[in-house]
Amino acid sequence: MISDYLPLLLFALVFALILFGYPVAFTLGGLSVLTGILIYDVDFFYLLSLRIYGTMHNFVLIAVPLFVFMGIMLEKSGLAESLLETMASLFGRMKGGLAVSVVIVGGMLAASTGIVGATVITMGMISLPTMLKRGYSPTLATGTIASSGTLGQIIPPSVVLVLLGTVLNVSVGDLFTAAIVPGVLLVGLYILYIIVVSYLVPGAAPSMSKEELPHFSTKQVLVAFVLPFTLILLVLGSIFAGIASPTEAAAVGAIGSIVLTAIQKKLNLTILKEVMRDTTFLTCMVFMILVGATSFSLIFRAMGGDRLLADLITQGGLSPNIFLFVVLLVVFIAGFFIDFIEIIFIIIPVAAPIFSAMGIDLIWIGILIALNLQTSFLTPPFGFSLFYLKGVAPPEIKTSHLYRGIVPFVLIQILLLISVIIFPELISWLPEALKD
Known part of the structure; x- marks a missing residue:
């Protein structure tokens, strides 16, 4: 009967409206409420209020605004600029050294901020003009910056992993631990690709002369490294050592970002207001989508959508x-068209119970999905990392440069995803080692 497939029709309608440009939060919430009223009368509001109230009591979600605050505050601190300049002085003499510096700084910023937009914009403004001036291929330069900026999606502390932990109902701390090895491998694969291209394609990534390199004293180099590593140690070290939960560590990170900004002599009332405003905006956006997704999940399951999918699979x-x-x-396909937050709150709640019923490790699933979601920032037409970089790129950088530049890095991400599927030990090794 057609009525049996109403949950799937609702799911398809939500997707269609989002692709037509309707606001995600209100599309999810509005359609779900209307459907709930038609089927369950006003009693649906009582069920919905209980579900939303339960979501509000989720202590883990407090980590989202705290990590966002930490990332935005560090973006204002000037930490990225000093890191990039220091790395350029260390690696600039080798072929592809500037690009390698961008990848390493992207990984370090991912482990201390995790905000893709801030990282891509900062590195695009600082590194891209320098790389182009030194004769770098526009495709290699833009691809390196755009992809390095997305490392914050898989390297903890990652907002993506916090949200996935909430939706999958697994420990965020376990997800953080499991993501370390894939994140480091991804950084290594990026660097390996850059070095290979630098030597195989003459002129694609030339080295810098000694006169062109920025000069730093040993003390300046140490300070540039010590500050971000201290924050990484405070946040991730406290989680892995079992001293703090991810939420508590996020609070430590937020305070630490304020201290680092003060050390850099960038902290003032104006900066604090800007950071608080941006944090509020991003957090409200995420939580409004969460409320809409909670409504959708409730009506989808009440209509038997999860059972229908399970039966279809069987x-x-x-x-x-x-x-x-x-x-x-x-x-992966949805990542071409909609944001990672929307994918997490629409698709994953539908699939998670089925994975659980099949006896599949949800931590493993969470890392696979996080790696997959990372490509959504790079895939056109709606790759946000591409938008951010295009907005700060010099006029000579065309959209075609961005699209061609990210193709090898997307393929590298897919290669790593396949490797993690074939060798799940890449995810499970570190968590098991820490438990022993």
Whole structure:
């Protein structure tokens, strides 16, 4: 009967309206409420209020505004500029050294901020003109900056992992630990690709002369490294050592970012107001989508959507591996059109109960989805990392440069994703080692 497939029709309608440009939070919430009233009368509001109240009591979600605050505050601190200049002085003499510096700084900023927009814009404004001036290929330069800025999606502390932990109902701390090895491997693969291209393609990434390199004293180099590493140690070290929960560590990180900004002599009332305003804006956006997604999840399950999907998988004879492939493919394609937050709150709640019923490790699933979601920042037409970089790029940088530049890095991400699927030990090794 057609009525049996109403949950899937609702799901398709939500997707269609979002692709037509309707606000995600109000599309999810509005359609869900209207459907709930038609099916369950006003009693639906009582059920919805209980579900939203339960979400409000989720202590882990407090980490979201705290990590966002930390990232935006560090972006204002000037930490990225000093890191990039220091790295350029260390690696500039080698072919591709500037690009390697950008990747390393992207990884360090990911581990201390995790905000993609701030990282891409900062590195684009500082590094891109220098790389172009030194004769770098526009495609390699833009691809390196755009992809390095997205490392904050997989390297903890990552807002993506916090939200995935909430939706999958798994420990955010375990997700953070499991993400370390894939994150470091991704940085290593980026660097390896840059070095290979630098030596195989003459003139793509020339080295800098000794006269062109910025000069720093040993003390300046140490300070540039010590400040971000101290923050990383405070936030991630306290989580991995079992001293603090991710939420508590996020609070430590927020305070630490204020202290680092003060040390850099950038802290003032104007900066504090800007950081608080931007944090409030981003947090409200995330939580409004969460409320809408909570409404959608409630009505979808009440209509038997999860049971319908489970029956379709059973009747279709889909194995766990095939179902995993289908979900990852849907997430990858959705990343071309909608934001990672929307994907997490729309697709994952539908798939998570089925993964759980199949006995699949949800920590492993969380890391696979995080790696997959990272590509959504790079894939046109709506790759946000590309938008951010285009906004600060010099006029000679065309959109075609951005699109061609990110292709190798997206392929590297897919290669790592496949490797993690084939060798799940890449995810499980570090958490098991820390427990021992």
